[in-house]
Amino acid sequence: MRRGSILTLIAIGIVAGGIATAVAVLLPWLPEPASREAGRIHFVIWFVIVICIVIFAVVAAAIIYAVTHFRAAPDDLSDGPPIHGNTKLEIAWTLIPTVLVTAIAIVSAIVLSRNDAQGKDVxxxxxxxxxxxxxxxxxxxxxxxxxxxxxxxxxxxxxxxxxxxxxxxxxxxxxxxxxxxxxxxxxxxxxxxxxxxxxxxxxxxxxxxxxxxxxxxxxxxxxxxxxxxxxxxxxxxxxxx
Ligand SMILES: [Cu+2]
The missing domain is CATH 2.60.40.420 (Cupredoxins -  blue copper proteins)
Structure with missing residues (x-):
């Protein structure tokens, strides 16, 4: 991959991630918490939102780059070259979601158990x-x-x-x-x-x-x-x- 292409992809990713971050941060999606449990639940929500924004930026960069750089001419009806899988890519797209989902599960489990724990003088x-x-x-x-x-x-x-x-x-x-x-x-x-x-x-x-x-x-x-x-x-x- 050319250096120019990588820089373009990163630039598109930063713009897409920036727009998603602005939508997440500038609009009042969540009420202001009024309990300790709410504070922890909002932490889980923001933890997931940050992961989502990063994934969105990567996917948006790939799609926008592909649409603008690999667009076929209107009269080009030929098929692309056949692809027979890519082991490294498949390992990556299995491992990364596994790590992310496991991290979300661990954070959620900790928050749920802390939210269920009662203090003294209930x-x-x-x-x-x-x-x-x-x-x-x-x-x-x-x-x-x-x-x-x-x-x-x-x-x-x-x-x-x-x-x-x-x-x-x-x-x-x-x-x-x-x-x-x-x-x-x-x-x-x-x-x-x-x-x-x-x-x-x-x-x-x-x-x-x-x-x-x-x-x-x-x-x-x-x-x-x-x-x-x-x-x-x-x-x-x-x-x-
Ligand atoms: Cu009702």
Whole structure:
């Protein structure tokens, strides 16, 4: 291969990779993370995106170079020379994807196991989904319940999810995790909120006519505010009972 051709290929690859990088970085694809788990999941996403951009740049360079340099004349109907395989090339295109996919699998496995590991002093929250509403109860606080998911910042939370009727799915985009709620099954989700704010809780499994309206909010509060709120709920439920 001529030196000029290699330089042209590299130049096309840099331009294609640059465009792909700009699309990845300049557009807001992901919500700003509001939990530790979300931060790790975003790391996996960016790890995969970087690999994808490099592969895209190589493929785009090869295709654009081939189209511009090896274009046949309109009246040229002849076949190209026969090719009988290329062992080195085949080893390369088997080995490289194997290494990349293995790397993605290892990074994902580490992130999944770290996301599942609970910290100390876990807050338990029961999540109940039904057509078309969410409710949350706090078994550690005498079963205080709320239609809004209130969580303290920087504390390990274990959501235990149940469905009363059909399959629903719990999703807070800023927490970057989804978990189905399935009638007859108990599912769990582990979240450590790390940013104060109010976020949407969305049902992300088509569950009937009101599915689009099956939303509520998650409020991440300071631990002091959360304790105050939980205490007031506890008092309210004892006075009621
Ligand atoms: Cu739904």
């Amino acid at each position: 807050l338990h929250v029961n999540v109940t989904a039904q057509q078309f509403a969410w409710s949350f109860s706090y078994p550690d606080a005498g079963g205080a319940s709320s239609p809004i998911l209130r969580l303290p910042k920087d504390r390990s939370v274990l959501l235990t999810l149940h469905a009363k009727d059909v399959i629903h799915s719990f999703w807070v985009p800023e927490f970057s995790q989804k978990e189905d709620t399935v009638p007859g099954l108990t599912t769990t989700l582990h979240i450590t909120p790390d940013r104060l704010g109010t976020y949407a809780v969305i049902c992300t499994e088509l569950c009937g006519l009101g599915h689009a309206l099956m939303r509520t909010t998650a409020v991440v509060m300071t631990p002091a505010d959360f304790d105050k709120w939980l205490k007031s709920q506890k008092q309210a439920s004892t006075t009621k009972g």
